[in-house]
Amino acid sequence: MSMWELANPKRFMGWTAPVLPWAFGGAALCLTVGLVWGFFFTPDDFRQGSTVKIIYLHVPSALMAINTWFMMLVASLIWLVRRHHVSALAAKAAAPVGIVMTLIALFTGAIWGQPMWGTYWAWDPRLTSFLILFLFYLGYVALWAAIDDADTAADLTSVLCLVGSVFAILSRYAVNFWNQGLHQGASLSLDKEENVADVFWLPLLVCIAGFVLLFIALVLLRTRTEVRARRTKALMARAARA
Amino acid sequence: MKALIARDLRLAVRAGGGFGLGLAFFLIVVVLVPFGVGPEREVLARIAPGILWVASLLAALLSLDRIFALDFEDGSLALLATAPLPAESIALAKALAHWITTGLPLTLAAPLLGFLLHLPGPAYGLLLVTLLLGTPALSTIGTFGAALTVGLRRGGLLLSLLVLPLYVPTLIFGAEAVRRGVDGLSPTAPLMLLAAITAASVALLPFATATVLRINLR
Amino acid sequence: MLQVKGLACARGGVPVLENLSFDVAAGQALVLRGPNGVGKTTLLRTLAGLQPALVGDVTFAEGTGAYASHADGIKTALKVTENLSFWASVYDRAVPDDVYAAFDLSDLRDRMAGTLSAGQKRRLGLARLGVIGRDVLFLDEPTVSLDGFSVKMFADWMRDVHLARGGCAVIATHIDLGLDAPELELSPFVAASDARGGTDEAFL
Numbered sequence: 200m201s202m203w204e205l206a207n208p209k210r211f212m213g214w215t216a217p218v219l220p221w222a223f224g225g226a227a228l229c230l231t232v233g234l235v236w237g238f239f240f241t242p243d244d245f246r247q248g249s250t251v252k253i254i255y256l257h258v259p260s261a262l263m264a265i266n267t268w269f270m271m272l273v274a275s276l277i278w279l280v281r282r283h284h285v286s287a288l289a290a291k292a293a294a295p296v297g298i299v300m301t302l303i304a305l306f307t308g309a310i311w312g313q314p315m316w317g318t319y320w321a322w323d324p325r326l327t328s329f330l331i332l333f334l335f336y337l338g339y340v341a342l343w344a345a346i347d348d349a350d351t352a353a354d355l356t357s358v359l360c361l362v363g364s365v366f367a368i369l370s371r372y373a374v375n376f377w378n379q380g381l382h383q384g385a386s387l388s389l390d391k392e393e394n395v396a397d398v399f400w401l402p403l404l405v406c407i408a409g410f411v412l413l414f415i416a417l418v419l420l421r422t423r424t425e426v427r428a429r430r431t432k433a434l435m436a437r438a439a440r441a
Numbered sequence: 442m443k444a445l446i447a448r449d450l451r452l453a454v455r456a457g458g459g460f461g462l463g464l465a466f467f468l469i470v471v472v473l474v475p476f477g478v479g480p481e482r483e484v485l486a487r488i489a490p491g492i493l494w495v496a497s498l499l500a501a502l503l504s505l506d507r508i509f510a511l512d513f514e515d516g517s518l519a520l521l522a523t524a525p526l527p528a529e530s531i532a533l534a535k536a537l538a539h540w541i542t543t544g545l546p547l548t549l550a551a552p553l554l555g556f557l558l559h560l561p562g563p564a565y566g567l568l569l570v571t572l573l574l575g576t577p578a579l580s581t582i583g584t585f586g587a588a589l590t591v592g593l594r595r596g597g598l599l600l601s602l603l604v605l606p607l608y609v610p611t612l613i614f615g616a617e618a619v620r621r622g623v624d625g626l627s628p629t630a631p632l633m634l635l636a637a638i639t640a641a642s643v644a645l646l647p648f649a650t651a652t653v654l655r656i657n658l659r
Numbered sequence: 660m661l662q663v664k665g666l667a668c669a670r671g672g673v674p675v676l677e678n679l680s681f682d683v684a685a686g687q688a689l690v691l692r693g694p695n696g697v698g699k700t701t702l703l704r705t706l707a708g709l710q711p712a713l714v715g716d717v718t719f720a721e722g723t724g725a726y727a728s729h730a731d732g733i734k735t736a737l738k739v740t741e742n743l744s745f746w747a748s749v750y751d752r753a754v755p756d757d758v759y760a761a762f763d764l765s766d767l768r769d770r771m772a773g774t775l776s777a778g779q780k781r782r783l784g785l786a787r788l789g790v791i792g793r794d795v796l797f798l799d800e801p802t803v804s805l806d807g808f809s810v811k812m813f814a815d816w817m818r819d820v821h822l823a824r825g826g827c828a829v830i831a832t833h834i835d836l837g838l839d840a841p842e843l844e845l846s847p848f849v850a851a852s853d854a855r856g857g858t859d860e861a862f863l
Contacts, residue, residue, distance in 0.1 A: 443748075448734070451741070452734060452736050516728050519728055519732070523726040524749050524750060
């Protein structure tokens with residue numbers, strides 16, 4: 200059996216049903232452990248005090264905000280090349296999750312920014328990029344909502360996602376060029392010198408795992424809803440013809 | 442392709458609105474700005490490059506929904522799509538016609554309006570150059586957006602939502618080059634990047650526009 | 660000149676017609692018949708290549724087909740002559756002089772298309788077919804808003820000019836054009852309610 204058969208709507212509904220509770224359960228477990236560990240069992244940072252602990256929401260949500268768009272891009276490509284309906288519907292289902300992740304990242308960033316930089320908002324390159332990403336998400340969702348025919352909508356939004364990705368990367372570069380920022384460098388990288396200290400790092404990893412699982416669970420749940428909605432429409436169309 | 446451009450230009454002249462509306466909008470925005478921020482010469486001079494760029498971008502946006510919508514409604518788009526003219530050529534011709542009726546007049550009018558906003562002396566040449574380099578990108582990106590929303594009722598608002606984020610890099614590099622000129626820095630880097638965006642948009646986006654057009658005409 | 664084999668086509672992702680096969684020879688017209696909504700427009704758009712067929716083949720020599728929808732594609736701000744010369748240059752041809760007489764447009768040449776009546780506009784839209792010189796025509800309700808005299812004029816052009824010089828045409832119409840043309844009733848080819856190939860199929 201080729202892995203593409205898993206993308207057949209009926210098979211998809213079949214294999215995702217048992218996966219879903221595990222994804223939600225895993226997300227709940229990881230987030231509880233990670234957040235409790237991070238909030239109550241790590242020391243305060245010697246410069247930032249306890250404000251640093253918002254990192255456990257801020258970093259995972261920011262990561263997922265970008266990776267959701269990336270997942271939508273891959274799903275759009277699969278739809279355009281192989282025309283698997285579930286792929287297009289998964290991209291549609293992921294977009295609102297991406298919007299929420301972007302908003303969480305922006306809001307937690309603002310809350311963190313006030314004590315650190317003395318301002319909730321600055322036109323810093325990273326912050327600005329996230330605001331632009333938010334606009335891209337809005338346009339993508341609005342285009343899905345505006346088109347009646349499901350396949351036309353899938354085609355057009357996929358092309359928009361492709362073109363949008365290129366311009367989103369361009370914007371990131373342009374914004375860097377336009378204003379050097381306040382934002383600290385990457386919190387996690389393979390270069391050890393750059394990393395946050397180990398005591399913060401481990402609970403952060405658990406939180407990131409929690410966010411990834413939550414994303415998977417939400418996207419699967421929403422995709423299943425989209426598949427059901429499409430099936431309802433298809434059955435009604437067939438009944439109307441018979 | 443020439444025939445299509447010539448027809449669109451003739452229609453823009455005859456139907457009024459083509460050349461005139463965008464320019465009038467540009468003028469009005471520039472006139473409104475001092476009412477909003479006050480008449481002080483220093484303030485206006487400081488924000489003039491940005492205002493002129495943003496205003497010309499919005500003026501270009503204003504006429505985007507006419508690019509394909511009129512041809513779609515009267516059926517000529519479907520006839521064009523079955524004519525021996527590839528959809529890519531249609532996309533390019535439409536973008537070029539939009540640029541000639543909107544981008545070019547805006548570019549030429551911008552220095553005059555810069556005078557109203559006390560634009561500093563060294564910026565005039567740069568404003569002209571950046572708009573000349575940047576407006577073709579605005580037209581091709583806008584044509585892509587117009588093709589995406591061509592079949593939709595009330596597509597105009599959605600079109601703005603789709604196109605404006607795509608305009609961000611062009612705006613940043615364009616306005617940045619003028620600002621650097623005002624501050625006495627070298628504008629070469631943003632100018633090169635602006636030219637690169639325009640070149641890439643003109644070369645590649647017509648393919649995306651053509652794909653989207655074919656989908657919308659199905 | 661035009662061969663259609665085992666064609667099925669869909670509207671909005673739902674199959675409407677299936678198992679269509681027919682040939683149209685040079686000098687021959689085929690008239691499509693069927694009640695509203697049976698899929699005449701969908702079939703013509705599929706034949707013209709505007710939308711993909713679900714299955715089946717449509718064969719005619721490349722660069723010989725042309726499509727005319729029930730919208731005329733006339734620019735109201737252009738003169739009659741300008742409308743026609745635009746299409747002529749898109750198809751890389753010159754406007755033949757006799758086309759004005761054939762579609763009774765001689766007196767209207769310099770009028771703005773926007774000032775024409777509905778029937779006159781339709782005649783202008785049909786005159787486009789005389790200008791572009793394509794052999795295989797797909798015509799969707801070409802006689803809408805034409806009076807009896809104009810219908811006869813169009814039928815005459817179709818018979819004496821287009822078909823006579825070896826062209827062919829597939830025409831969807833509800834009226835009798837007075838052409839000596841075979842008719843194809845589409846009702847028997849309406850897709851079964853469980854027909855395959857629609858975009859919804861994967862979900863059923």
